[in-house]
Amino acid sequence: MEIKVVQKVMAENDKIAGEVRALLAARGIYAFNLIGSPGAGKTALLERTLAAAADLHPAVIEGDIATTADAERLARLGVPVVQINTGPFGGECHLGANFIRAALDELPLGGVRTLLIENVGNLVCPAEFDVGENEKVAVLSVTEGEDKPLKYPLLFREARAVVITKTDLLAALAFDLAKLRQNLAAVNAGLAVFEVSARTGAGMDDWVAYVRRNAGCA
Numbered sequence: 001m002e003i004k005v006v007q008k009v010m011a012e013n014d015k016i017a018g019e020v021r022a023l024l025a026a027r028g029i030y031a032f033n034l035i036g037s038p039g040a041g042k043t044a045l046l047e048r049t050l051a052a053a054a055d056l057h058p059a060v061i062e063g064d065i066a067t068t069a070d071a072e073r074l075a076r077l078g079v080p081v082v083q084i085n086t087g088p089f090g091g092e093c094h095l096g097a098n099f100i101r102a103a104l105d106e107l108p109l110g111g112v113r114t115l116l117i118e119n120v121g122n123l124v125c126p127a128e129f130d131v132g133e134n135e136k137v138a139v140l141s142v143t144e145g146e147d148k149p150l151k152y153p154l155l156f157r158e159a160r161a162v163v164i165t166k167t168d169l170l171a172a173l174a175f176d177l178a179k180l181r182q183n184l185a186a187v188n189a190g191l192a193v194f195e196v197s198a199r200t201g202a203g204m205d206d207w208v209a210y211v212r213r214n215a216g217c218a
Helices: 002-026 042-052 069-075 097-104 153-158 167-172 177-187 204-215
Strands: 030-036 058-064 081-085 114-118 135-141 161-165 192-195
Touching: 002 097, 030 042, 030 204, 042 058, 042 069, 042 114, 042 161, 042 204, 058 069, 058 097, 069 081, 081 097, 135 153, 153 177, 161 177, 177 192, 192 204
Parallel strands: 030 114, 030 135, 058 081, 058 114, 135 161, 161 192
Antiparallel strands: none
């Protein structure tokens, strides 16, 4: 019975994800689903991205268990933002497609070209759920260790790109960037890999160019 329940939940999620994908496609909106651990630097990455690329004509959906802190940070940049808190719904560790569909009703989608979804901080659950995005992007900081692609392979298999954040800290860490790249390639040789520092701006140009290109804003 438990297996049937899980299958039913996933089937319903996939159905709604298809509806979300069709809605976005009809409006010419390209969606990125950013997934990473708490503290990986997802919000800081979005801040830098939005500040550098107003031509993305973006909107943002922020996912957290509680608080509106990250949404407030991004709203200061003048972009439309909707906060989703999963706490009232049992503290889900991921966004489901039903959350995204509801959030889209609250966004002014006219003129939006790019939807940036910051998922709840977690390397596991969000990777399992299609939310109607065009692509998943893994966000991994250099403070987390080189082994994460091997320990949590689903995210890195599902993602099209990985952004390695906080590279300004490399000099202070015993972190092997080459080993991380080797582990990423072992899980998914087709990943686009970006090394960035949201604090200094290093590497951001290549990442922003990727977002522009995939969203059709280049």
